[in-house]
Amino acid sequence: MNLLQNGRRRSKQDGTYNGPARQGPVRHISTASLSLERVYEQNRAIAQKKDAATAPAPAPGPAAKGKPRLLLMGQRRSGKSSISSVVFHKMPPNETLFLESTARVQKDSMQWVPKNENIYNMLMGGYSSFMDFQVWDFPGQIDFMDPTFNLDAIFGEIGALIWVIDAQDDYLEAVNRLNFTVLNLQPNYPNVNVEVFIHKVDGLSDDFRLDIQRDIMQRIQDELSDNGVENAPINFHLTSIYDHSIFEAFSKVIQKLIPHLPTLEALLNNLCRASGFEKAYLFDVLSKIYIATDSSPVDMPSYEICSDYIDVIVDISEIYGWARPKEYIESLEGPPWNHKLEDQVACKDAESCIVLSDGRRPIMLREVNKYLALVMVGKEGSYSKMCVITENVNATVGGLLKAFEITKARK
Amino acid sequence: MDPQEESVASPASEPRKQKKKKVLLMGKSGSGKSSMRSIIFSNYVAKDTRRLGATIDVDLSHVKFLGNLTLNLWDCGGQDAFMENYLSQQRAHVFSNVGVLIYVFDIESRDFDRDLLTYRSIIAALSQFSPSASVYILIHKMDLVVPTQREDIYNDRVTLIQSKSDNFAATPFATSIWDQSLYKAWAEIIHDLVPNLDKIETHLGRLGAIIMAEEILLFERSSFLVVSSWASSIGKQNPTTDRFERLSNIIKNFKQTTSRYTGLPKSSEQFVLMEMKLQTFSMFVIKFTTNTYLAVVLPPGETTFNCAMENCYIARTEFEDLDSPAKKSADRGATTSGATTSAET
Known part of the structure; x- marks a missing residue:
C-alpha cells in the first residue's frame, strides 16, 4: 500500500500507538522494491569467489531466509529494544519507558501492518518498507560466545553489527565486551561492519558528548591494536531516540549496505547542481531513514524538516485520501475535459512543495516508488524556476528507477 | 460574486466600530487555562506547557483576529484568593462588558461540588453585569480518563453543570491538550465571535x-x-x-x-x-x-x-x-x- 497517497491510518495526534505487536519474521516479497537480499547474495558470491575460506556460509534455520541482518547488541538496559521500537515501529519515544526487558532474541522484519480501520488497506496487506531486512534485537544478558550458540547462525549473514553503549552509564564494561566481540569476530567474519551507537546522549552537553566519544574510540582502538587488529571497520555515532539523530545514524548504517550507493549519490549530486538545491535526500517513507543523499555535508535541521514534511504529507493524505464515489470520478472525466483523470495530471506520483516565508525557499517532495520519496531543500528564491526544476526532478526519478531496475536484472 | x-x-457601508471582545478564561487553579491559551495563541507544543507557572491575578493579552476583531483575553488565575477577589472587590471591573466566558473544569478534580459552587457564583456575577455573554464550558484533561468511560463521565458532568448555568446556554466541549480536541473547541468559540x-x-x-x-x-x-x-x-x-x-x-x-x-x-x-x-x-x-x-x-x-x-x-x-x-x-x-x-x- 502506498503510504504517501493514502496516509498511514493512524492518528499521530492522540499519540496512541496502534501499530503491530512485535512480531516474528514475516516474509514479504515485493516486485517493485529493490531487495537488499539480492544485493547481499551478490556480495556474498563475490566474497566467496575472492576467498572461499573466509566467506560466510548461508546460515541455516527458517528465520535466516537470506535477508541482510542488522544485529543490535550491547549491555542490558542500554536501549536496544527502544531503538528498534522507535525506528522500525514508530513508537513514540516516551512510551519506550514501558518496554519490558528482552528475554530472547527478537527477530523483526521491517514491515508495518496497520491493525485497525479500512478494509481498503487490509486488502493490500499493510505497508512495507523499501528495505527488506531483519533486525535482531539481542538481549544484553546473553553470552553469545557460549558454545551452545551457533555462531554461524548469528553472524553468518549479518549486514551490520550495531553495538549500543549507554553514554550516561559506566561504559567500561560495555567497551570491554565490544572489544571481546570484535576480536572474536575478526578471524571468521572480517567483513562485518561494526557500528557503535553511543546512545542516550540527549541529556549531555555537546562538549561532554565529544569527550565521551573520544574516550570510547581511544579505548577500543588501543585494545584492538594491542591484539594485532588494525583498521577494524568500526564507526561511531552519537544517538538519542528523542531527536532525529537515531534515524540519521541508522541511515548511515544502511547506506553502507547499498551497493549502488555511488550511482544514487551521483544522480542526486547532478540534480542538486542543475536545479540549485541545497540538499536532496532519498527517503524510505515508512522508516524515514534516508537511503542516499548528495555529497554535501548532512545538517540536522534540513534532515529534520525533510523528514517532518513527509509526515505532513502522510497525515494530510490520511484525511483527504479517501476513495471518491465512482459517479463523481466519471463526472470529472466527462465534459469539458473528456480525459481520463490519470491523463489530466502531469505526474502520476505524489508531488508536493512548500515555500517558506524565509527567503521564499521551496522544499519539494516527489514520490519515487511505493517506498521511496525524494525530498529536496531549494535555494532561496528558486521557486520562480519551478517548472524547470520539476522537469529535472522527473529526469532524476527516472534515473533512480532505472538504477534499481538494473540491479534487479543482474540477479 | x-x-x-x-x-x-x-460591510463598508456600516459605520465602523471598534470590535473588541472581552473573553474571560476562568476555572479552578491548575485546571489548564494558561496551558491551552499558550497552545492556541502562543504556538506552544503540549510538552512545553510544563514550563508554565501559576498565573497570578489576571493575565491580559490581546489577540488580533480577522475582521478587525481583537480578542481581549483575560486569563484569570484560579486560586481561591483570586477568585474571591474577582467576585468581591473587582466584581464590576472583571465581569462587565464580557463577550465570552470560557470556564474550564478539570475532569480529575477531587472536589467537583466545590468547583460547581464557584462556577455558580461566577455565573451569578456574569448575569448581573453582562447577561448577554455567551458561555462555553470545557471539560479539560480528558486524556486522563479511561477511554471507555470518557463518554459517560463527560455527559454526567455536563448535565450537572448545565443545570447550574441559569439562563446561559452553556456550550460544552471535551478537551485535552494532547490531541486535536482543543482545536475543535477553540475553533467553534472563535467561529461564533468573528464578525x-x-x-x-x-x-x-x-x-x-x-x-x-x-x-x-x-x-x-x-x-x-x-x-x-x-x-x-x-x-x-x-x-x-x-x-x-x-x-x-x-x-x-x-x-x-x-x-x-x-x-x-x-x-x-x-x-x-x-x-x-x-x-x-x-x-x-x-x-x-x-x-x-x-x-x-x-x-x-x-x-x-x-x-x-x-x-x-x-x-x-x-x-x-x-x-x-x-x-x-x-x-x-x-x-x-x-x-x-x-x-x-
Whole structure:
C-alpha cells in the first residue's frame, strides 16, 4: 500500500500507538522494491569467489531466509529494544519507558501492518518498507560466545553489527565486551561492519558528548591494536531516540549496505547542481531513514524538516485520501475535459512543495516508488524556476528507477 | 460574486466600530487555562506547557483576529484568593462588558461540588453585569480518563453543570491538550465571535463552486484555527469528520519544525504556499489575506489546480476587504470578471 497517497491510518495526534505487536519474521516479497537480499547474495558470491575460506556460509534455520541482518547488541538496559521500537515501529519515544526487558532474541522484519480501520488497506496487506531486512534485537544478558550458540547462525549473514553503549552509564564494561566481540569476530567474519551507537546522549552537553566519544574510540582502538587488529571497520555515532539523530545514524548504517550507493549519490549530486538545491535526500517513507543523499555535508535541521514534511504529507493524505464515489470520478472525466483523470495530471506520483516565508525557499517532495520519496531543500528564491526544476526532478526519478531496475536484472 | 448584491450588503457601508471582545478564561487553579491559551495563541507544543507557572491575578493579552476583531483575553488565575477577589472587590471591573466566558473544569478534580459552587457564583456575577455573554464550558484533561468511560463521565458532568448555568446556554466541549480536541473547541468559540462571518461563508461557497473545489477552509494566520469552511456535496462525504482539528494540529506541529529550521519566531508566518498533488486529490494552502490562510482541496488534474490557484489569488482582494474592512478596495468589478473568465479557460 502506498503510504504517501493514502496516509498511514493512524492518528499521530492522540499519540496512541496502534501499530503491530512485535512480531516474528514475516516474509514479504515485493516486485517493485529493490531487495537488499539480492544485493547481499551478490556480495556474498563475490566474497566467496575472492576467498572461499573466509566467506560466510548461508546460515541455516527458517528465520535466516537470506535477508541482510542488522544485529543490535550491547549491555542490558542500554536501549536496544527502544531503538528498534522507535525506528522500525514508530513508537513514540516516551512510551519506550514501558518496554519490558528482552528475554530472547527478537527477530523483526521491517514491515508495518496497520491493525485497525479500512478494509481498503487490509486488502493490500499493510505497508512495507523499501528495505527488506531483519533486525535482531539481542538481549544484553546473553553470552553469545557460549558454545551452545551457533555462531554461524548469528553472524553468518549479518549486514551490520550495531553495538549500543549507554553514554550516561559506566561504559567500561560495555567497551570491554565490544572489544571481546570484535576480536572474536575478526578471524571468521572480517567483513562485518561494526557500528557503535553511543546512545542516550540527549541529556549531555555537546562538549561532554565529544569527550565521551573520544574516550570510547581511544579505548577500543588501543585494545584492538594491542591484539594485532588494525583498521577494524568500526564507526561511531552519537544517538538519542528523542531527536532525529537515531534515524540519521541508522541511515548511515544502511547506506553502507547499498551497493549502488555511488550511482544514487551521483544522480542526486547532478540534480542538486542543475536545479540549485541545497540538499536532496532519498527517503524510505515508512522508516524515514534516508537511503542516499548528495555529497554535501548532512545538517540536522534540513534532515529534520525533510523528514517532518513527509509526515505532513502522510497525515494530510490520511484525511483527504479517501476513495471518491465512482459517479463523481466519471463526472470529472466527462465534459469539458473528456480525459481520463490519470491523463489530466502531469505526474502520476505524489508531488508536493512548500515555500517558506524565509527567503521564499521551496522544499519539494516527489514520490519515487511505493517506498521511496525524494525530498529536496531549494535555494532561496528558486521557486520562480519551478517548472524547470520539476522537469529535472522527473529526469532524476527516472534515473533512480532505472538504477534499481538494473540491479534487479543482474540477479 | 454579483457586484450589485455586494454594494447593498457591503460591510463598508456600516459605520465602523471598534470590535473588541472581552473573553474571560476562568476555572479552578491548575485546571489548564494558561496551558491551552499558550497552545492556541502562543504556538506552544503540549510538552512545553510544563514550563508554565501559576498565573497570578489576571493575565491580559490581546489577540488580533480577522475582521478587525481583537480578542481581549483575560486569563484569570484560579486560586481561591483570586477568585474571591474577582467576585468581591473587582466584581464590576472583571465581569462587565464580557463577550465570552470560557470556564474550564478539570475532569480529575477531587472536589467537583466545590468547583460547581464557584462556577455558580461566577455565573451569578456574569448575569448581573453582562447577561448577554455567551458561555462555553470545557471539560479539560480528558486524556486522563479511561477511554471507555470518557463518554459517560463527560455527559454526567455536563448535565450537572448545565443545570447550574441559569439562563446561559452553556456550550460544552471535551478537551485535552494532547490531541486535536482543543482545536475543535477553540475553533467553534472563535467561529461564533468573528464578525461578518456569514458573508465570508457565502463568498467562500461561491469561490468553491467557481473553482470546482471539494472543500475550502479558511485558517486564522497564527493560531491556524479553522475560522470558516465550505464543502461541496462530495467534500461532505469525507469519512474523516475531525479533519479541521487534525489539519490545524498537523500544520501547527510542522510550523514548529520550520521555525527551528528558519530561525524565525514561532508566531511569525512560516510559509507562503504549500501544494500537494496526489492520485486521489490535490490541495494547496496559500497565504490569503493579512490574517488568514486558505486551504483548497481539489480533484486531481493539472488544469483544475492551476485555475483554482489563480482564481484564489484573484479573489484575495475581495476577501481582504472582509478581513479588515477599513480599506475599501476600488477594483471590485474587475476581480469578479477576472474570476469567471479564468475559470472557463
